[in-house]
Amino acid sequence: MNSTTPPRTPRESLPAHQSHVPALPALPPSPNLALDQLVRDRRAAGESLVHLAFGEARLPLLPGIADALTAGARRTAYGPVAGREGAREAVAGYFARRGLPTEADRIVLAPGSKPLLMALQLTVPGDVLLPAPAWNTYAPQAALAGKRAIGVPVPASCGGVPEPSALRTTLTRARAEGLRPRLLVLTLPDNPTGTLASPSLVRELCALAHAEDLLIVSDEIYRDVLHDPSATPFLSPAEVAPDRTVVTTGLSKSLGLGGWRIGAARFPQGDLGRRLHDGVVAAAGELWSTLSGPMQDVAAYAFAEPPEVAARLRDAARLHGAVARAVHRIAVDAGALCRPPTGAFYVYPDFAPLRRELAARGVTDSDSLARRLLEESGVVVLAGHLLGDDPRALRFKAATSLLYGDENEQRQALAAEDPVGLPHIAESLARIAAAFARLTGRRAPAHDLSEIAR
Template sequence: MSLPRQMDLSNKLSRQLSGIPRSGIRDFFELVIGRSDVISLGVGEPDKPTPWPIREAAIRSLEKGQTSYTSNLGLESLRVAISEYVAGQFRVTYDPKTEILVTVGVSEALDLAFRAVLDPGDEVIYHQPCYVSYGPSITMAYGVPVPVNTRLEDNFALRAEDVEKAITPKTKVIALNFPTNPTGAIEPPEELEKIAQLCVKHDLLCFTDEIYSELLYDGGQHKSIVEFPGMRERTVLLHGFSKAFAMTGWRLGYACAPAVLREAMMKIHQYCMLCAPIMSQVAALEALHQGTTVIEPMRQSYEERRNFVVRRLNEMGLSCFNPGGAFYVFPDVSSTGLSGRDFALKLLEEKSVAVVPGNAFGPTGEKCVRCCYATAPDLLVKAMDGMEEFVKSRKVA
């Protein structure tokens, strides 16, 4: 009796997935899992656990048996607190009953926003280098990604004139993320205002990912595009708790949007996720009550680490601008004669220091690597020492 022919599942996969790469961040993360000898500057995650008052709130909720579903929209008390927090942080008000949706991280909120508005062939303009999920998320929503390059000479800020050149009759959305992952760039308010004017002029939607907005340095004050005239009615503001509150594993985000857009996003959310975990929502509520009490000490610590890392990188000959926010640096490693990918692989092999190749964030990052400095200070010192030794051994004339 002959054995049945093995089924070829590759031809059963969605054509929409063809060409979508694995996350370059996660590929390198997989390389270091289980290796106790590696100092990782790879994954964008705070080195400290979630502050104790936030964890304690979740523990108390579990002890009370709060393990049920919540409303699809999220706990009403949390939505009220989000409304108050956003009003203070972004100077824009949203109705917690009709304009706020609690999601499973900002990643889900971004996916919902794209799927809620895009039809096949609709174009989305976004800036590169950028977080790895933007292009794939647009593609999986049947949209067309239209990246606009940012440049080191502009401190990786997005120029409105470059955005305008990319606008076509098919453009539906402009997506922004400032401060930016992977560069730490911030957008000058004058450029942000010009982009807002382009959105109004061309009747475009705007999705703005504000996940790093609390982490600004050198006395910087955050400005969101949603604050400009004509933008609240066409903007989906995306935010969450992962970075500023050190709550990455809680997977809790939110979207603030006009009621029609919020309702469209909720329809998708209720079928694919139902609701965010109740214990994460309770923890997030406590995080908002704590506010700057828990954020500010971490922000100050990151600023000190940024200063140290930028200085060390420039001293060893890796050109690195001083980022205004987030917790990443994006040095140019071409002086070593290596691409960003080769630099990352060899640095991991020879010095057990993990960084992410810059091309994981788009082809404009080919000569760079991303280093996350939300790492324990003593480990940052060791990582910079190892990197300096590596750079000296590879330096070309």
């Protein structure tokens, strides 16, 4: 399989006697998961690939987290749907330390934040306003819930959230077309651009949400992956619009526990918050029942943030920032426009300045751009159109968190003063630079690895 675009899944025909049953939308496989499997298959066949298409934080497991899992291993019984009180109290404390006082009865735990986002889609009527581009799961979840996903442009200055005047225009147009926009999804920091909306922009969007009676879903799973928190102020919509904001988070990105599936949601106070909480709990009871017992022990430990967890969060954010800045510089040196990353572990280069050169080589859109990188250089990226971006644009998401190597190399990278200078990371960066140069027909610049992340 040489395509970076996963094949579509055909819609199955229903028997005649079931023709009255509404058909599920014909969705393709999740593109980032499909590309991750493509990389696994092709590496198993002996290919050498640079994997930039999957946003997984590869970090070594902390001893205390492993101990918490072991301690919970005998918890084999079902527990409360929303989660055990001790685990919910730990999550409430986590939010309180970030300026969001929270009662444990407003927390719901789940096997990852994805199910919580899906449960919210099922609970709240109306259509969904999304940044364009956005994480590739939001729109399919809306479709599965029978909603329309309404994209709103995200200029470079907006830190991955909709521009307010564009959001107003989109609301007017959507309502004129008979749609019912109700949910506004914000991702702070943003996936895919690796940037963060300013506090003033968050306040403006919250005021607009209040005026238009929109419910805000603030996906803050990357909150603890701000590269330099002292230089990048974070304001949660829940601080500005506490009565209409649901916050989701999890341990996949900050602590590298993606495969363990631990997520949490914080619901607002008041009647609306209680109805939303109860609706999500009702959906949870039919979808996942409860977060597994051992994982609740892990949640209780990790969200309490003992010293080893706090230190890991700092070290990981520094590593993510160093490598993301290195890839950003490579993209800019290749002639692309690219927003400087300040959070998460993504860069989102735009090769529009090189459209003429790329067109001469058969690259005319995001799909052909991603295909050429894979087929010509073995570099795997997630094409922008798979994230709701304009298919004609020459943009893609590059996830930099898979460049840290195996577990021993990850430990070296976390401890290194200059992680981009480590041989295994430097080699991957050199391959990316060569791939971008080959793509455009330019000579790859000779990077000083000691300066590349600064």
